[in-house]
Amino acid sequence: MTTTEFVASATGTDFVASATGTDFVASATTELLANPFAGRWHDFWHGDIGEWILTRGLRIALLVIGALLAARFINWAAQKITRRIDANFRQSDALVRSESAKHRQAVASVISYVAIAMLAVMVAVEVTDILAIPLSSLVAPAAVLGAALGFGAQRIVQDLLSGFFIITEKQYGFGDLVELTLGSANDAMGTVEDVTLRVTKLRTSEGEMYTIPNGQIMKSLNLSKDWARAVIDIPVPTSADLSKVNEVLHAVCDSAMQDHDLKKLLLDEPQLMGVESIELDTVNLRMVARTLPGKQFEAGRRLRLLVVDALTRAGIATPADSTPMVGALVHPATAGGAEEETQGPVQR
16 A cells, blocks of 8 residues: 555545544433433333323313314304394284294293303312312312302392393293382383393483392383273364364374385274363373284374374364474573573573
């Protein structure tokens, strides 16, 4: 072997040895860095906490997620039923909802709440079973909790019981026009938007929403139960011929069912009850008509138009009060005499 070949061979050997040593050092360093994390990760999942997470914790998480999905499904099903009942009413020719439809909507809402409550109780029992908590140890805390609820949550229990009887007795339902007495001087009147075990929601004619706890309802007046009655008081002058007035009003009653808009609201022909009261310069006659539930106000307005038109054509003048004088409201801080200067003369 020549000198050149030896040097080349030695150089190549040193290079290979040097490269091999570098790879070994890098591999050893990587293993030293990776082993502590991998070891801790392995020890965690094979320890008590990791084993609890993989067994009991995973079961509890699946139970909770399943319960949440089931609750969402129950709410969706209840809303689907309510929307279908409402859609059937809107697609039909009926002007008002039937009593059974009103009751079904309230029952669907209550069933959804009860189902969700029962689902929560079942999940709680399963979780205590997974955690191996003996139910006998919960007797004392349950007694304390029951006593606390008995004293501190009496209103809630009262609301739930009142709501249960409102729904089961069919006192009112979705779409009913009701007047609820809440106290000696507090009344709420409106259309029922929702009825649950705890609250009743009313929508007033101005668009406001009342949310009333059922336990505070002392008396309920349903203005759209099965049928309603429109009452029209007709004042005429005492100088008018009452016989002629009766003939005109009887003609209005006979022709009411011929009116295209009115016949859809009436259940039978209006009836003239006769003289209701006598005052100094007027005689009040009363006309009544049975209407569809909640349609008594609309029917009453239409009947009044027919009555006024008939009396006018018959030459019977209705009594007219003197022209009302409306006084302007003046701020208390307005100086004396400034009222007429800023707002004009005021009739007193």
